Amino acid sequence: MDIVIIGSGNAAAVLGRKFIAAGHDIIQIYSRNAAAATELAYEWNSESTNYKSTINKNADVYLIAVTDDALEDVTDQLKLPGKVIAHTAASVPKEILKNVSEHYGVFYPLQSLRKDMTTLPDVPIFFDGNDAKTKNMLEQLAHSISAGQVVEAGDDARLKLHVAAVVISNFVNHLYSLAEDYCRKEGLNFKQLLPLIEETAGRLKNTSPKQAQTGPAIRHDSETIQKHLELLKAHPQLKNIYVLLTESIQQAT
Amino acid sequence: MDIVIIGSGNAAAVLGRKFIAAGHDIIQIYSRNAAAATELAYEWNSESTNYKSTINKNADVYLIAVTDDALEDVTDQLKLPGKVIAHTAASVPKEILKNVSEHYGVFYPLQSLRKDMTTLPDVPIFFDGNDAKTKNMLEQLAHSISAGQVVEAGDDARLKLHVAAVVISNFVNHLYSLAEDYCRKEGLNFKQLLPLIEETAGRLKNTSPKQAQTGPAIRHDSETIQKHLELLKAHPQLKNIYVLLTESIQQAT
Numbered sequence: 001m002d003i004v005i006i007g008s009g010n011a012a013a014v015l016g017r018k019f020i021a022a023g024h025d026i027i028q029i030y031s032r033n034a035a036a037a038t039e040l041a042y043e044w045n046s047e048s049t050n051y052k053s054t055i056n057k058n059a060d061v062y063l064i065a066v067t068d069d070a071l072e073d074v075t076d077q078l079k080l081p082g083k084v085i086a087h088t089a090a091s092v093p094k095e096i097l098k099n100v101s102e103h104y105g106v107f108y109p110l111q112s113l114r115k116d117m118t119t120l121p122d123v124p125i126f127f128d129g130n131d132a133k134t135k136n137m138l139e140q141l142a143h144s145i146s147a148g149q150v151v152e153a154g155d156d157a158r159l160k161l162h163v164a165a166v167v168i169s170n171f172v173n174h175l176y177s178l179a180e181d182y183c184r185k186e187g188l189n190f191k192q193l194l195p196l197i198e199e200t201a202g203r204l205k206n207t208s209p210k211q212a213q214t215g216p217a218i219r220h221d222s223e224t225i226q227k228h229l230e231l232l233k234a235h236p237q238l239k240n241i242y243v244l245l246t247e248s249i250q251q252a253t
Numbered sequence: 254m255d256i257v258i259i260g261s262g263n264a265a266a267v268l269g270r271k272f273i274a275a276g277h278d279i280i281q282i283y284s285r286n287a288a289a290a291t292e293l294a295y296e297w298n299s300e301s302t303n304y305k306s307t308i309n310k311n312a313d314v315y316l317i318a319v320t321d322d323a324l325e326d327v328t329d330q331l332k333l334p335g336k337v338i339a340h341t342a343a344s345v346p347k348e349i350l351k352n353v354s355e356h357y358g359v360f361y362p363l364q365s366l367r368k369d370m371t372t373l374p375d376v377p378i379f380f381d382g383n384d385a386k387t388k389n390m391l392e393q394l395a396h397s398i399s400a401g402q403v404v405e406a407g408d409d410a411r412l413k414l415h416v417a418a419v420v421i422s423n424f425v426n427h428l429y430s431l432a433e434d435y436c437r438k439e440g441l442n443f444k445q446l447l448p449l450i451e452e453t454a455g456r457l458k459n460t461s462p463k464q465a466q467t468g469p470a471i472r473h474d475s476e477t478i479q480k481h482l483e484l485l486k487a488h489p490q491l492k493n494i495y496v497l498l499t500e501s502i503q504q505a506t
Contacts, residue, residue, distance in 0.1 A: 068476075068477065091480060110446070112465075114456075114465075149448070161441055163485065164441060165449055167495070168453070169449050169450070169452075169453045170471070170502070172450075177462035177505065178505070179421045181463075182416070183417055197425075199365050199374045203365070204429060212365075213426055221322075228416045244494065
C-alpha cells in the first residue's frame with residue numbers, strides 16, 4: 001500500500017519501520033516537527049512536509065500517529081475525501097476523524113514503541129472502522145506487520161484494553177523504577193535483578209500469574225514483612241506501596 | 254564436588270539440576286517428603302532418605318533448600334562437623350547454622366525457581382560464609398552454575414536485596430494477576446498483553462525504567478485517567494491500586 005504517516009514520534013517511527021519491512025511505500029511524512037519528519041523521510045527514502053496544505057492526496061491509507069492532545073489540532077481543517085484514515089490512540093473515539101474523510105477508523109498498536117528501538121517488537125494491532133472498506137484495509141495492513149495478533153476492537157474495548165496496558169506496563173515500570181531508586185540508595189546493583197524480572201514476565205507464556213504468586217505476602221509471613229518494613233523506613237514512597245500491595249495480595253487469596 | 258541436598262522443593266530441584274548440568278555429584282537428597290525426594294533421586298541417579306540420622310557424612314557441601322519456616326526444624330539435632338553447610342534463604346541470618354558445623358554460610362539464588370521449569374533460567378547467586386574455607390567453596394560452587402552473577406552478600410545485604418526482589422517479582426506478578434482478572438471479567442484476552450509485558454521487562458537491559466516511564470499518569474493526562482477510573486468502578490481492588498500508583502508516578506516526577 002501507499003501510506004502517508006502523520007506524526008514523527010515514537011509510534012510513527014516504529015510503525016513506519018514495520019510498514020517498510022513489510023514492503024509498503026511511505027510516500028510522505030507530515031509533521032509539525034520538521035527536523036524529525038526529515039530524518040524519518042531520509043531513513044525511508046520518502047518525502048516530508050510540515051505544511052498541512054501540501055499533504056499528498058494519492059495514498060491508500062493515512063495514519064495519524066500523534067499524541068492524544070495533538071489529534072484535534074492535526075485533524076482541524078484536514079480534508080482527505082474518499083481516503084481511508086486512522087489514528088493510533090487507544091482512548092480516543094474514532095469519530096474524532098469523521099470530518100476528515102467518510103472512511104475513518106483506528107489502528108491501535110498495543111505495545112510500547114520507542115524510536116531508539118534496535119529491534120522491532122511484536123505489535124498486536126487493534127483496529128476499528130466506520131465501514132467495511134476501512135475495516136478491510138486496516139485489517140489487511142495490520143496483518144502485514146503483526147504476526148497473528150490482529151483484533152477488531154471498538155472504542156469501548158480499546159479503552160478497556162488501555163486500562164490493562166497501563167497496569168501491566170506503566171505501573172509495572174514504576175515498580176521497576178522505585179526498585180532501581182531503592183537499589184541505588186542502598187548500594188545494591190539493580191542489574192542483578194534482571195534475570196528475575198525476565199523470568200517473572202516470561203513465565204506468563206505457560207503459567208497464569210495467579211498460580212505463580214509467591215513471596216512473603218501470599219505466605220502471610222509477617223516476620224519477613226516486618227523486617228522489610230523496618231528497612232523501608234528510609235524509603236517512604238516505596239514503603240507506602242509495599243504496604244498496599246501486600247494487603248492487596250493477601251486480599252486476593 | 255560431592256553435594257548433599259536437604260529439601261525437595263522448587264529451589265532444591267532447580268539448583269540440583271544446575272549442579273548436575275555443571276558436572277557435580279549429588280550423592281544424596283534428604284527430605285521429610287519421601288515421595289519428592291525419591292523422584293529427584295531417580296532423576297539425578299542419586300539416593301534419597303527421609304531420616305536425618307542417615308544423612309551421608311561424605312559430601313563436600315550440604316545445601317539446605319527448605320522454606321524459612323522449616324529451617325529450624327531441619328537443622329535441629331543436625332551435626333555435620335568439619336563440613337561446609339549453607340542455606341538458600343534470603344532473609345535468614347547464616348548464624349542459624351552455627352550449631353551444625355563450624356563452616357556455615359548462605360547460597361541465595363536471586364531467582365524465581367519452579368520445579369516444573371522446562372529450561373533453567375539465569376540464577377545470580379549471593380553467597381556468604383563465616384570463614385574463608387566456606388566462602389571459597391560456596392563461591393566456586395556458585396561460579397560453576399551461574400554465568401557471571403556471583404556476589405558476596407552478608408545478612409544485611411541479602412535482606413535488602415530480598416525487598417527489591419519482592420517489589421520487582423511478587424508485586425509485579427500481582428499486577429499481572431489483577432490485570433488477568435480484569436481482562437477475564439471484561440471479556441478481553443490477557444494473552445494479547447504478553448508482547449507489551451515482555452517489552453516492558455526486556456528493555457531494562459538498555460534503558461533505565463525512569464527514562465522509560467510513559468502513560469497517562471506521567472503525562473498528567475487527567476482526562477484519560479478519569480475515563481479509566483470510571484471503567485474501574487466495577488473493579489474496586491484494581492481501582493484502589495490504580496489511584497495509588499498513579500499518585501506515586503506523579504509524585505516521582
